[in-house]
Amino acid sequence: MYDPEEQAFIKKNTYSDIPLTVKDISGKESNWCAGCGDFGILAAYKNVVVKLHNEDGVPLENFVAVGGIGCSAKTPEWLAKSPSAGNMGLYGCHTLHGRDLSVASGLKMTNPNLIVVAFGGDGNTLAIGMSEFMHTCRRNHNITIVIFNNQVYGLTKGQASPTAHKDLVTGSTPRGVRDQPVDPIQLAIVAGATFVARGFSKNRKELEELLLAAIRHNGCSVVDVITPCVTYHREEGGKIRDTAIYGWWDEHIAPIKDIWGDAKQRVEKESAAGPDYDVTDKLHALAVAHEGAEGGRWPLGLFYHVIGVPTAEEVVGIAERQPDGTLKIHAPAHANISVQDNLPYYRQLAEALRYKP
Amino acid sequence: MFAFCGRGGDGSLTTANTLAGIGKLLGVCPHGQRGVESNIKTEPTELWLRLASVPIACTSGLLDVLVAFDQSAIEDEEGEGRTLPITQMRDGGVLIYDSSPRLLYPNMKHELNRAAADAILREKKILVFGIPMAQEIMRRFGANAYVTRNAVAIGVIAELFCLPEKACRAQLAREHKGGTRLEWNIAAYEFGRQFTREQEWKLPGVSFPESAGILEECQLTLGGNAIGLGALVAGCRNYVGYPITPASEVLEYMAENMPSPGVVVIARSQDPSPEEVAFLDRIQQTSGVLIQEMSELMAINQLQGAAIAGARAMTATSGPGFSLMQEGLSAGGIGEIPLVVVLSQRGGPGTGLPTRTGQEDLLFSIFGSHGEFPKIVISPKDLKEAFLFAVEMFNIAERYQTPAILLTEQAVAQGLFCSRAFPLDQIAIDRGKLLTQEELDSLCASGTPYKRYEITEDGISRRTIPGMRGGQHLATTNEHDEFGSAIETIKNRLAMTHKRMRKFEVAAKDRRLPQPRVFGSKDARFGFITYGFPTNATCEAAAHLEEQGTPTAVLQLRTLWPFPEQAVRAFLRGKDTCFVVEQNYTKQLRRIIEMEVVGPRSRKIKSILRYDGRPITPEDVLEQVVKGGLN
Structure with missing residues (x-):
């Protein structure tokens, strides 16, 4: 699923010789509702961290979990060091509503060695944080964006989010949602993300694979994860709720390969003998996403994955591609800012702001 | 004291720059201020230029020479109630204007009708020198040469003040690198001089300032550039900004001068000498990034990420952008993040007067943002302070781990100033309680768990950055315990509020902050x-x-x-x-x-x-x- 070459940017570190366990990073117990889909994502991510540490050799202190605001955006809290849990914990930032991707890109653009993963809900990322989302994808920052998609705002107790389907009744839409829903998959692809996938919190194994590949991908990865809200997402006038909402979701999802059958007719270059679904083809990916969105079936799996597109960090030169394919990092956070050492350059700059006869 | 007036695009700024340039060649210190409307062409524009032997950092309200490229300097034709530059002239000053006939050129809206200001001209005994700038230039070189008409004004001023030929020609040659442009400008300038001689115009009572021989030791630039240089010297290696007047000077300065690995790669490909290679190595080790963000919301939050990661980072903005940044500043307050923000004030409210100066955001800069947290605000008066305070901002923000605001204004950021050389070798960098990996290792070895928000006597906690082994913590915008974990108990809330505000009490006694x-x-x-x-x-x-x-x-x-x-x-x-x-x-x-x-x-x-x-x-x-x- 991922290109082995892409691992080159993850450096081996002797500190990572001690194998990590999930317990080492499990912090304070989360305060999500029983049955919430978010548990599945948290568990999957912990396994991914352990794997990246033990297999790829990523030092624990290089992981940074960034959250916006919302139930899901609390994820960094449950990964942080906690004296009661006695864990080692991950670095984390619990930021503002919709602004997590700016903080994430700020971290990455000043220290490309960090593995930055942003966690936010559909409201956080696709309503108030839409601008951040589009531009983070567009610049192809080498970070992973995990969208917890459940069609509702949970922490403010059940209003419609931008991904809510038409006619969904919520606290803020008593007569049903009127607006078109947004599709993060199509947006991410069009905006320029280079790894776009959708998982389901319940399908832990597939989700883990997607997250692992997303983080290993050198570029902007978007993983939209369906995570049922058992408290505020109610279908058919409230008849389907609680954990029954999982059943509703089961009827509204399908693997990409199933939807591709219908979608490929939309792709011009398809012929009877033509190629099958190609994850590097933007039109294939868009066709599937579009077909799914139109038909009310949310496609699951890896939509789109291209490698070799320069990341934002490569474009500005702080991650410098070497002839052997590895990346040499010049982290601005670790720049030598000693005045003494830089005096020749500073003198040159001051000289330029002087009158020259 | 000079003023140059016309419509946007008339070349008032060019003329002011040319005269400032000639002044510089003669060793005179200039101070310039822009009075432009928020437009690129057509609206009335005023440029103020004061020349003196020693650095002066303000304009005078009494003009010696007023150059009018159109009627806007002497008459408020649209009835907008503008204060006319002509009313700011001292008694016996000189009005130089373009006396070419109306509609000679489509862009030239008006021939100057001096009758409109007759009373004031008489009352102030103003000498009025009309010269057909556009007409003469276009007669000789055609309509395209219209744009060089302002060099005629330079010729008149040069003759009135007996400025040496050599300096004037050298300055024009500097600005127009040869070709027909230079030829036309020189011709325009010569025409100005010759016409002045023929008319026997004289300017009694005012002489051009003498050189005090100090200009060459001076810095000479816009305040915004000095802020940019100060930031770089302080070690700012991440500038994030969204374009806004009057803060774009800082953005552009940083864009030009931020040491960048990309630049090093290009320079390396050009076969540099060993000395150059050593220099490039040093640049690479100190390299940073500049990001033009997509909004001020993104800028302030990107800044948070950069500051959490341990980079010295900064943004510059003006009132409207600063309004958008309030939530982020507040987050920096509770998260104890060293945010450095330059607020270059302009006239408000709303879009207000985007290109003009004001000090309407003092209370906003102090009391803005929701919630209570320590905030430090300092303000420079001129070029040298702009540089020094920009450096100090970073030390303050890191020492107190809280937002620090450099409060300045359009007149400083976009004003042209002269000042004594910046004391580069006296700059000290203070990163406060930022731990090194060794310090953190010995702390961890002692068995004490690291606490990012540890309650201390001075309220300041030891800081680590992602990538430091053992320094894991949550940088958070929620009320939190010493580890950063969200918690809402009364005891913790009070302890944390007191801890944060103690930093402010310590700062109030800190003699390293710029003193009155x-x-x-x-x-x-x-x-x-x-x-x-x-x-x-x-x-x-x-x-x-x-x-x-x-x-x-x-x-x-x-x-x-x-x-x-x-x-x-x-x-x-x-x-x-x-x-x-x-x-x-x-x-x-x-x-x-x-x-x-x-x-x-x-x-x-x-x-x-x-x-x-x-x-x-x-x-x-x-x-x-x-x-x-x-x-």
Whole structure:
């Protein structure tokens, strides 16, 4: 699923010789509702961290979990060091509503060695944080964006989010949602993300694979994860709720390969003998996403994955591609800012702001 | 004191720059201010240029020479109620105008009709020199040469002030690198000189300033550039900004000069010498990034990420952008993140006067943002302080791990200033309680768990950055415990509030913050209190009062928050009257003085205000002193 070459940017570190366990990073117990889909994502991510540490050799202190605001955006809290849990914990930032991707890109653009993963809900990322989302994808920052998609705002107790389907009744839409829903998959692809996938919190194994590949991908990865809200997402006038909402979701999802059958007719270059679904083809990916969105079936799996597109960090030169394919990092956070050492350059700059006869 | 007026695109700025350039060649120190509308062409534009032997940091309200490229300098044709530059001329000054006939060229809206200002011209005994700038140039070189007509004005000024030929020609050659442009400009300039000689125009009573021989030791640039250089020297390696007037100068300076690995790669490909390679290596080790963000919301939050990651990072903005940044600043307050923000004030509210100066955001910069957290606000008056305070901002922000605001204004950021050379080798970098990996290792080895928000006596906790082994923590915008974990108990809330605010109490006693400065007679019974750009005009006015026999003192506040309450109290002791000089309507600085020092009913305190978007001049101050009375 991922290109082995892409691992080159993850450096081996002797500190990572001690194998990590999930317990080492499990912090304070989360305060999500029983049955919430978010548990599945948290568990999957912990396994991914352990794997990246033990297999790829990523030092624990290089992981940074960034959250916006919302139930899901609390994820960094449950990964942080906690004296009661006695864990080692991950670095984390619990930021503002919709602004997590700016903080994430700020971290990455000043220290490309960090593995930055942003966690936010559909409201956080696709309503108030839409601008951040589009531009983070567009610049192809080498970070992973995990969208917890459940069609509702949970922490403010059940209003419609931008991904809510038409006619969904919520606290803020008593007569049903009127607006078109947004599709993060199509947006991410069009905006320029280079790894776009959708998982389901319940399908832990597939989700883990997607997250692992997303983080290993050198570029902007978007993983939209369906995570049922058992408290505020109610279908058919409230008849389907609680954990029954999982059943509703089961009827509204399908693997990409199933939807591709219908979608490929939309792709011009398809012929009877033509190629099958190609994850590097933007039109294939868009066709599937579009077909799914139109038909009310949310496609699951890896939509789109291209490698070799320069990341934002490569474009500005702080991650410098070497002839052997590895990346040499010049982290601005670790720049030598000693005045003494830089005096020749500073003198040159001051000289330029002087009158020259 | 010169002013150049016309419509946007008429070349007023070019003319001012040319004259400033000639002045520089003659060793004279310029100070320039822009009075432009928020447009690229067509609206009335004023450029002020003051030339002096020594660095002067404010314009004068009395013009010696007014150059009018169109009617806008002497007549308010659209009835907008503009204050006309002609009314700011001193008695016996010179008006130089383009007397070409109307509609000669489509862009040239009006021939100058001096009858419109006849009364004022007579009353002030102004010498009026009309010269057909456009007509002559177009007759010789065709319509395309219209744009060079402003060089005629340079010729007239050169002749009136007997400026040496060599310097004038050298300056024109500098600006126009050969070709027909240069030829036309030289011809225009020569025409100006010759016409002046033929008409036997003379300018009695004013002479061109003499060189004091110090210009070559001076820095000469816009305030915004000095802020940019200060930031780089302080070690700023991540600049994030969204374009906004009047803060774009900082963005552009940083874009040009941020040491960048990309630049090094290009330079390496050009086969550099060993010395150059060594220099490039050093640049690479100190390289950073500049990001033009997509909004001020993204800028302030990107800044958070950069600061959390341990980079020295900065953004610069003006009122509207600063409004958008409030949530992020507040987050930096509770997250104890060293955010450095330059606020270059312009006239508000709303879009307001985007290209003009003001000091309307003092209270906003201090009290803006939701919730309570320590915030430090400092303000420079001129070029040298802009540089030094920009450096200091980073030390302050990291020492107190909280947002620090460099409060400046359009007149400083976009003003052209001269100052003594920046003391580069005296710059010290203080990263506060940022731990090194070794320090953190020994802390961890001692068995103490690292706590990012540890409660300490001075309220400041030891800081780690992602990538440091053992320093894991949550940087958070929620109320939190010592580890950063969200918690809402009463005990913790109080402890954390007190911890954060203790930092402010410590900062209030910190002598390393820019201290207030007193100018003039210490025992004067009459004084001024001011901050930022108006300090320059106030000091000049004070010197004038002193000359006239009134001992006068000026208190310049340089750190505005924490408020230097004791310094103000000490200054006011023994004063009969004290004017607070500031560029806003609501007397914002005076209100803080009343709040912190004298109470609301003090008769000692009076105000001198200017809030029309124009930089305050010594004449403004003196006029209002006369009105307000010395006692």
